[in-house]
Amino acid sequence: MSAVGSSSHVGRPRAFDMDTALEKALEVFWRKGYDGTSLSDLTEAMGINKPSLYAAFGNKEQLFLKAIELYESRPCAFFMPALEKPTAYEVAEHMLYGAAANMANKDQPQGCVVIQGALSCSEAAAAVKEALMNRRLEGQQKLQERFERAKAEGDLPASVNAETLARYLGTVLQGMAIQANNGATPEQLRQVAEMTLLAFPR
Amino acid sequence: MSAVGSSSHVGRPRAFDMDTALEKALEVFWRKGYDGTSLSDLTEAMGINKPSLYAAFGNKEQLFLKAIELYESRPCAFFMPALEKPTAYEVAEHMLYGAAANMANKDQPQGCVVIQGALSCSEAAAAVKEALMNRRLEGQQKLQERFERAKAEGDLPASVNAETLARYLGTVLQGMAIQANNGATPEQLRQVAEMTLLAFPR
DNA sequence: CTAGTTTTGTACTGGTCGGTAAATATATAG
DNA sequence: CTATATATTTACCGACCAGTACAAAACTAG
Numbered sequence: 001m002s003a004v005g006s007s008s009h010v011g012r013p014r015a016f017d018m019d020t021a022l023e024k025a026l027e028v029f030w031r032k033g034y035d036g037t038s039l040s041d042l043t044e045a046m047g048i049n050k051p052s053l054y055a056a057f058g059n060k061e062q063l064f065l066k067a068i069e070l071y072e073s074r075p076c077a078f079f080m081p082a083l084e085k086p087t088a089y090e091v092a093e094h095m096l097y098g099a100a101a102n103m104a105n106k107d108q109p110q111g112c113v114v115i116q117g118a119l120s121c122s123e124a125a126a127a128v129k130e131a132l133m134n135r136r137l138e139g140q141q142k143l144q145e146r147f148e149r150a151k152a153e154g155d156l157p158a159s160v161n162a163e164t165l166a167r168y169l170g171t172v173l174q175g176m177a178i179q180a181n182n183g184a185t186p187e188q189l190r191q192v193a194e195m196t197l198l199a200f201p202r
Numbered sequence: 203m204s205a206v207g208s209s210s211h212v213g214r215p216r217a218f219d220m221d222t223a224l225e226k227a228l229e230v231f232w233r234k235g236y237d238g239t240s241l242s243d244l245t246e247a248m249g250i251n252k253p254s255l256y257a258a259f260g261n262k263e264q265l266f267l268k269a270i271e272l273y274e275s276r277p278c279a280f281f282m283p284a285l286e287k288p289t290a291y292e293v294a295e296h297m298l299y300g301a302a303a304n305m306a307n308k309d310q311p312q313g314c315v316v317i318q319g320a321l322s323c324s325e326a327a328a329a330v331k332e333a334l335m336n337r338r339l340e341g342q343q344k345l346q347e348r349f350e351r352a353k354a355e356g357d358l359p360a361s362v363n364a365e366t367l368a369r370y371l372g373t374v375l376q377g378m379a380i381q382a383n384n385g386a387t388p389e390q391l392r393q394v395a396e397m398t399l400l401a402f403p404r
Numbered sequence: 405c406t407a408g409t410t411t412t413g414t415a416c417t418g419g420t421c422g423g424t425a426a427a428t429a430t431a432t433a434g
Numbered sequence: 435c436t437a438t439a440t441a442t443t444t445a446c447c448g449a450c451c452a453g454t455a456c457a458a459a460a461c462t463a464g
Contacts, residue, residue, distance in 0.1 A: 011440025012430040033322030035237040039422060049443065050423075056441095060422065109322075115380055116321040119313070120235030124422090133384055167381065167390060168397040175377030178317055179369065182335055188369060195370040198401035213410025214460040241452060251413060252453075258411095262452070326452095 018056055019070075021046040025057075026067035030109040034064055034118040034125045064117070064128055068135070071113055078102055083142060088150035091143075092169055092200055093193075099173050100189035103180035111177040114139075140170040160201050172196045220258055221272075223248040227259075228269035232311040236266055236320040236327045266319070266330055270337070273315055280304050285344060290352035293345075294371055294402055295395075301375050302391035305382035313379040342372040362403050374398045 024045040028037050039060060043050055057063040071077070078098025085091045103111055114136060118129040144166035150156040156165075176189055226247040230239050241262060245252055259265040273279070280300025287293045305313055316338060320331040346368035352358040358367075378391055 009440080010432050010438075012432095012442070014441065015430095029322075031322060032324055033235075033237065035235065036322060036324035036327065038324070038420075040420080051425095051443080052441070054423070111321070113322075119318040119321055119380070119383060120231075120233060120238060120311075120315075122234055122238035122240070125238065136380070136384055161393070164390075164393045164397060167386070168394050171377035171381050171394050172373055173377070174380035175373035175375070178321070178338070178376035178380075179373050181321060182338055184369070188366075191363075191366045192370050192373050195366060195401050199397050199399075211410080212408075212462050214412070216411065217460095240450080242450085253413080253455095254411070256453070 014052075014056070016046070016048050016052070021048060021056070022063075022067055022070050025063055026070055026113065027109060029064055029067050029117055030071075030111075030113040033116060033121070034060075034128045035121050061128060065131060068114065068117070068131070072135070076102060076105075079139060083146050088147055088156045089197075089200060089202060091146055091150075093197060095143075095169065095173065096176075096193035096196055097190060099176050100186050100193050103176050104184055104186040104189050110183070111181040112174075115174055115177040116181065136170070136174070140166050143169060157201055165201070168199065169196070216254075216258070218248070218250050218254070223250060223258070224265075224269055224272050227265055228272055228315065229311060231266055231269050231319055232273075232313075232315040235318060235323070236262075236330045237323050263330060267333060270316065270319070270334070274337070278304060278307075281341060285348050290349055290358045291399075291402060291404060293348055293352075295399060297345075297371065297375065298378075298395035298398055299392060301378050302388050302395050305378050306386055306388040306391050312385070313383040314376075317376055317379040318383065338372070338376070342368050345371060359403055367403070370401065371398070 024047070025042055028041050028045045032041065037060075039050060039053070042060070042063070043053055046053065048056075053063065057066060072079075078095065078101075082091055082094035082098055085094050114132050118125045118132055121129050144162050147156060147160070147162035147165050151158055151160060151162060156162075172192065176184075176192065179189060179192070226249070227244055230243050230247045234243065239262075241252055241255070244262070244265070245255055248255065250258075255265065259268060274281075280297065280303075284293055284296035284300055287296050316334050319334055320327045323331050346364050349358060349362070349364035349367050353360055353362060353364060358364075374394065378386075378394065381391060381394070
C-alpha cells in the first residue's frame with residue numbers, strides 16, 4: 001500500500017472539470033427539461049464530446065439525476081436551511097421568501113428544475129419523472145414533520161393539521177415556480193409570499 | 203351559387219371523427235407534454251395515419267394548439283364559469299374548488315395541460331411554450347380585472363391590490379396542478395383551497 | 405358511365421436521437 | 435525506456451423523429 005495524496009491518478013488526466021461540466025448540464029436540463037434536452041445540447045454546453053460524457057456520468061438519465069443532486073446541494077438552495085428556523089412561522093417565511101428570490105433570479109433559468117424537469121414527459125423519461133415526484137413529496141414530508149414538531153413544542157396550536165399546512169405551503173411554492181416561469185419578478189413573488197402567510201396560523 | 207345543406211361534400215368522406223380524434227390527441231399531449239409526444243403516439247391514439255393527421259390538423263404544433271382550444275372550451279372547464287360568480291369571494295371559491303375537482307379527476311390525466319404541456323422545453327417547442335405562457339397570463343389578467351370590478355362594486359375593500367390577489371390565486375391554482383401531478387386527491391386539494399381562502403379579504 | 409375532388413394506406417425522405425467501437429493521446433508505475 | 439491505465443477524437447450504429455410523395459380508394463357532380 002503506497003501513501004496516496006488526495007490526487008494520484010493513473011492514465012490520461014481528464015481535460016475538463018466535472019463539477020463545472022455538471023453545472024452546465026444542470027442549466028440546460030433546467031431550461032429545456034429532460035425530454036427537451038438532447039445529447040448535443042449537453043455536450044455543446046459542457047464543452048466535451050459524447051464519449052467523455054458517458055465515461056464521466058453514465059448516460060443521459062444518470063447525468064440528469066446527478067444534476068438534480070447538485071441543484072439541491074447548492075449554496076443558494078433555500079429549502080433545507082429554512083427548515084431549521086426556530087419557529088414554524090419563520091420556517092414558512094424563509095421558505096416563501098427564499099423561493100421568491102431564488103425562482104425569479106435572473107442569473108439562472110426561471111423556476112425550479114425539480115418541478116419543471118419532467119412534469120409531463122415521454123416513456124423514456126418515466127424514471128426521471130418518478131425521481132422528481134419523490135423529491136417533491138419528500139420535501140413536503142419534511143415540511144410536515146417540521147410542523148408536527150412545532151405542534152409538539154407548543155409553537156403551533158394542537159388544532160392545526162400539519163399535513164394540510166405543509167401541502168398548502170408546498171402548493172404555493174410549486175405555483176411560484178410556474179409564476180417565475182411566466183416572468184414574474186422577485187418582488188411580485190414576495191407579494192404572493194406575504195399573502196400566503198396571512199393564512200398561516202399564529 | 204347552389205343551396206347548400208350543412209353537409210354536401212365532394213370527394214372521399216373522412217373516415218374518422220375530427221372531434222374525437224382531437225380529444226385523443228389532447229389526452230396524449232396532456233400526459234406526455236409537447237416534447238414528450240411523438241407523431242406515432244398521436245396517430246396511434248387517434249387511430250389514424252400520419253397523412254390524415256397532417257391533412258386534417260396541419261402539423262404537430264397546430265394540432266397541439268387546437269387541442270388546447272378544445273381543452274379550454276370543454277364543458278368541464280371551470281375557469282370562465284367561476285369568473286361569473288356574483289362576488290369576488292365566490293369567484294375565488296368556485297375557482298379553487300373547481301380546480302381541486304378537475305385537476306385531480308382520475309378520469310383524465312392529472313394536472314393541467316396549459317401548465318404542464320411545455321413548461322421547460324426544446325427550441326422546437328418554443329412557440330408552443332409561449333402560447334401557453336400567454337394563456338396563463340391572460341387567465342390571471344381576467345382574474346385581476348374581475349377583482350378590480352369587485353372593488354368598484356364595493357364588493358372588495360379599496361385597499362385590496364387586485365393584481366396581487368389575482369397572482370396569489372393564480373399561484374395556488376398552478377401549484378394545484380403540480381400537486382395533482384404528484385398524486386394528490388380531490389379531497390387533499392380541497393383542503394388547500396380552504397386554507398387559501400383564509401388569506402382572502404372579506 | 406366519366407370527370408373531378410378528397411381521403412386513404414404505404415412507403416419513403418433527410419435529419420436527429422441516445423449510445424458506442426476503435427484508434428489515438430497523455431498520464432503514472434516500474 | 436516499456437507496460438498499463440485512462441481520456442480524447444472521430445466515425446459510426448440502428449432507431450426514431452417530423453413531415454411528405456404517390457397511387458389507390460371512395461365519394462359527388464354531371
